[in-house]
Amino acid sequence: MFEDIPLIYMSIKTLKFWSLIYDRSWRRLVCLSMTTFMVLTQFSYIFQTDEGIQAIIRNAYCTVLWFNTIFRAYMLLLHGERYQNLIALMVKYYNELRQSKDMYIKHLLDEADGNGKIMVRGNLFLGLLTSIGFGCYPLFANERVLPFGSMIPGINELKTPFYQFWYVYQMTMTPIGCCMYIPYTSLVVGLIMFGIVMCKSLQYRLKTLKNIEYNSHQSIQNSVIECIKYQNRIIRYIEVINQLTTYVFLIEFLAFGTLLCALLFLLIIIDSTAQTVIVCAYISMTFAQILALYWYANELREQNLAVAAAAYETDWFLFDTSTQKYILLIIMRAQRPSTIKVGDNYPMTLELFQSLLNASYTYFTLLKRVYG
Numbered sequence: 001m002f003e004d005i006p007l008i009y010m011s012i013k014t015l016k017f018w019s020l021i022y023d024r025s026w027r028r029l030v031c032l033s034m035t036t037f038m039v040l041t042q043f044s045y046i047f048q049t050d051e052g053i054q055a056i057i058r059n060a061y062c063t064v065l066w067f068n069t070i071f072r073a074y075m076l077l078l079h080g081e082r083y084q085n086l087i088a089l090m091v092k093y094y095n096e097l098r099q100s101k102d103m104y105i106k107h108l109l110d111e112a113d114g115n116g117k118i119m120v121r122g123n124l125f126l127g128l129l130t131s132i133g134f135g136c137y138p139l140f141a142n143e144r145v146l147p148f149g150s151m152i153p154g155i156n157e158l159k160t161p162f163y164q165f166w167y168v169y170q171m172t173m174t175p176i177g178c179c180m181y182i183p184y185t186s187l188v189v190g191l192i193m194f195g196i197v198m199c200k201s202l203q204y205r206l207k208t209l210k211n212i213e214y215n216s217h218q219s220i221q222n223s224v225i226e227c228i229k230y231q232n233r234i235i236r237y238i239e240v241i242n243q244l245t246t247y248v249f250l251i252e253f254l255a256f257g258t259l260l261c262a263l264l265f266l267l268i269i270i271d272s273t274a275q276t277v278i279v280c281a282y283i284s285m286t287f288a289q290i291l292a293l294y295w296y297a298n299e300l301r302e303q304n305l306a307v308a309a310a311a312y313e314t315d316w317f318l319f320d321t322s323t324q325k326y327i328l329l330i331i332m333r334a335q336r337p338s339t340i341k342v343g344d345n346y347p348m349t350l351e352l353f354q355s356l357l358n359a360s361y362t363y364f365t366l367l368k369r370v371y372g
Helices: 006-017 026-048 053-078 080-098 103-140 162-211 217-269 273-312 321-334 350-371
Strands: none
Touching: 006 080, 006 103, 006 162, 026 053, 026 162, 053 080, 053 162, 053 217, 053 273, 080 103, 080 162, 080 217, 103 162, 103 273, 162 217, 162 273, 217 273, 217 321, 217 350, 273 321, 273 350
């Protein structure tokens, strides 16, 4: 069904392999049970550790990242049917556009597919670098540490042979975690990117109304009515994406500011060049994931607004009165753009992303001043 759509194929294939969507197999039990257990040991560590601020910050980052990972996985399972229906809807709309004979529409789809493949591969590459960083960090530490701080009652994880076993366990979980976290982001961004294509397609339909003979008022009116129907289709499509992801993005929003602030502070207190490089890899991966979401969500909102401009730029003054009213309906609805929201309240825009960065930097400077 989705195999011919490069925009989402790789992401769905990875999630499907781990049985987080479509399939049900032993892989789902393995990845969820083992990662959930590891997250529980991480929380145990955070609440009971007496290590220094440097260890606490790094391991708090890892804990939040892993919690976000399993939260996404459980949301996929909880709303699996709705995600599958959304993907089926996207595939249907995609194939309808692909069947168009217009070269502009085909160019939009090809461009989206190309950008989607680049994004997926780039995110997986950053995930690989981060995984390597997790594994290498203990090698450059001044004392024995694990890739992710954990605590199991009755066991000293830093003593042989528990340390070696737990190190292998955590590093085995790391690529699995990447395959749970990164493809979800890439899938959602791919769905949003297709929403952008739909908006541009609607704009194109409106702009080409002038190619219809003006004496054929009925043909123009029918075309405008089809544009209204297509606009409603876009609205429903975006609403479904928002319903499935808005609270996932709320968790991400709350976590990202804290993580970025903590990692920036960690950069100034570590004294090893290798560890500095590794922390920079952590920051790059987290920043790239969140930026991709906000960038394309903001673009989706802007392209929805651009529908109003495209409708106004038609030769509406040459149309009959009833058609002019239909054009007005398109403009009025487009001026209330459908968008992806954080916690179903705040539109995901670059302005919100900038505010998040400003808040993170403010808390970073406060930490720096307090701890000197």
